[in-house]
Amino acid sequence: MTHLGVAGRLAGCNVSEETLDELDAEGMNLKALQITRLWVLTGCRRQEIAELRWDEIDFERGLLVLADSKTERSVRPLAAAAVKLLKTIQRDENSDFVFPADSGEGFFQGTKKVWPKIIKKAGLEGVTPHTLRHTVGAIATSSGEALALTGAILGHANMRSTMIYAHVEMDPSKLAADRVGEQLAATLGTGV
Numbered sequence: 001m002t003h004l005g006v007a008g009r010l011a012g013c014n015v016s017e018e019t020l021d022e023l024d025a026e027g028m029n030l031k032a033l034q035i036t037r038l039w040v041l042t043g044c045r046r047q048e049i050a051e052l053r054w055d056e057i058d059f060e061r062g063l064l065v066l067a068d069s070k071t072e073r074s075v076r077p078l079a080a081a082a083v084k085l086l087k088t089i090q091r092d093e094n095s096d097f098v099f100p101a102d103s104g105e106g107f108f109q110g111t112k113k114v115w116p117k118i119i120k121k122a123g124l125e126g127v128t129p130h131t132l133r134h135t136v137g138a139i140a141t142s143s144g145e146a147l148a149l150t151g152a153i154l155g156h157a158n159m160r161s162t163m164i165y166a167h168v169e170m171d172p173s174k175l176a177a178d179r180v181g182e183q184l185a186a187t188l189g190t191g192v
Helices: 001-010 017-025 028-040 046-050 079-086 112-124 129-141 149-153 160-164 171-188
Strands: 063-069 072-077
Touching: 001 028, 017 028, 017 112, 028 046, 028 112, 028 129, 046 160, 072 149, 072 160, 149 160
Parallel strands: none
Antiparallel strands: 063 072
């Protein structure tokens, strides 16, 4: 399945708030559902959300400041919806983690157990949390976002990592070329 295919299915309400709310009503672990929501909204790597600490969230500026990601320290912009979700999570005063372990110390590690249930309910068999990350990149570039901005959202250390999304959808670049060409044609007096 292509990343745009996943994106279309996500947009088609498969991993929708409704689906996640149904799973919540069925008693699925709330932390797992919140982590899933953040994977969808941020494009962060699986462990970047599971191991997220409160001091890595800059609510005022809408940023994640990850101390230890795959690319070492990483600053990521957060969508307003992700900030809103993070603000609803009740803080456990005994833990620095946004999603503390249900027992003992550390972070919640139960997503692997519930992920198959989530994707089955959403009709997205074969989709992994990392697929959601690629989906964010695909949607960003297909929506016309610059590769540098897509890279910033995903926390890529270099542009080469982001280049895999350059081919996803050429329509935005074609539209940009048309807009620029129309202005230049008007300047030349040739009109189009």
